[in-house]
Amino acid sequence: NAGVMQNPRHLVRRRGQEARLRCSPMKGHSHVYWYRQLPEEGLKFMVYLQKENIIDESGMPKERFSAEFPKEGPSILRIQQVVRGDSAAYFCASSPRDRSGETQYFGPGTRLLVL
Amino acid sequence: QKEVEQNSGPLSVPEGAIASLNCTYSDRGSQSFFWYRQYSGKSPELIMSIYSNGDKEDGRFTAQLNKASQYVSLLIRDSQPSDSATYLCAVRGRGSTLGRLYFGRGTQLTVWP
Numbered sequence: 407n408a409g410v411m412q413n414p415r416h417l418v419r420r421r422g423q424e425a426r427l428r429c430s431p432m433k434g435h436s437h438v439y440w441y442r443q444l445p446e447e448g449l450k451f452m453v454y455l456q457k458e459n460i461i462d463e464s465g466m467p468k469e470r471f472s473a474e475f476p477k478e479g480p481s482i483l484r485i486q487q488v489v490r491g492d493s494a495a496y497f498c499a500s501s502p503r504d505r506s507g508e509t510q511y512f513g514p515g516t517r518l519l520v521l
Numbered sequence: 522q523k524e525v526e527q528n529s530g531p532l533s534v535p536e537g538a539i540a541s542l543n544c545t546y547s548d549r550g551s552q553s554f555f556w557y558r559q560y561s562g563k564s565p566e567l568i569m570s571i572y573s574n575g576d577k578e579d580g581r582f583t584a585q586l587n588k589a590s591q592y593v594s595l596l597i598r599d600s601q602p603s604d605s606a607t608y609l610c611a612v613r614g615r616g617s618t619l620g621r622l623y624f625g626r627g628t629q630l631t632v633w634p
Contacts, residue, residue: 439620448627449565449609454620462620497564499622509555510622512564 408433410500410513411480418519425485425492427516431500438481439510440473443495455481488520525612527625534632540597542628544610547591553613554586555622556595560606568608569595600632 411430419425431438440452451465455475466473470488475481485492495517499510524547534540542556553572557565571577571584571593583596593612597604607627614621 437620439622441622441624449611449622449624451621451623462618464618465621509567509570511567512557515564 410435410498410511412498412513412516414516415514416517416519418521419488420521421489422487425488425518425520427483427485427496427498427518428480429483429498429500429513430480431498432502432511435500435502435511437501437503437508438475439499439501440481440483441497441499441512443497443515445494449497452483485518488518490520493518493520525610525623525625527608527610527628529626529628531629531631534600534630536600536602536632536634538600538632540600540604540630540632542595542597542608542610542630544593544595544625545591546593546610546612546623548612548615549588549591550615551588551591551612552615554584554593555611555613556582556584556593557609557611557624558604558606559609559627565609597630600630602632602634605631 438455441449443449453473454462470486472484495515497515498513501508501510526545555570556568559565569584571586577584581598585594607629609627610625611622
């Protein structure tokens with residue numbers, strides 16, 4: 407049973423470029439969550455998506471960041487015009503359904519480095 | 522802003538000892554609590570979930586929840602060097618934030634042989 411898949415595992419971008427991070431949830435899971443972990447800091451929620459719907463994006467920075475989870479294919483977190491402060495580990499998690507108590511399982515993460 | 526507080530540590534215990542990790546949370550109405558383990562450079566891995574007051578045991582791990590005190594803890598019995606990692610306490614949101622987990626900053630545990 408494959409777990410949450412993320413790619414790429416490592417991504418290097420220069421300032422001003424775009425970063426696209428992909429996440430495929432566990433089989434049977436229809437809810438996806440993105441978290442960011444800055445160096446020496448805790449995990450911070452960014453966005454919660456279901457297929458074709460953004461449920462909660464209150465943790466996303468207002469500019470340059472967007473996320474989608476299309477009907478077909480992986481969820482994508484997109485960062486436009488990256489800056490050095492975007493360097494972090496970005497983790498995707500999935501759960502089977504969003505009831506109180508459903509557990510979120512994390513993928514291996516994408517380490518983004520902005521030069 | 523909901524807060525989850527953990528002692529940052531580091532916590533250092535000898536092999537075979539009991540490691541005790543603590544967490545407090547600010548939202549009195551919280552219902553769902555999780556402990557994750559994160560090795561350096563890796564992703565969080567679920568250890569335990571707990572929803573009701575009292576103790577929940579799974580192998581060498583015991584989670585304890587006291588909603589009145591807004592306190593959740595994790596005990597690791599017979600600690601092993603392989604338990605050395607950062608332990609993250611997470612609390613699930615409510616209402617419009619039901620989908621998100623609020624994480625503490627983690628407690629770094631070292632188990633020495």
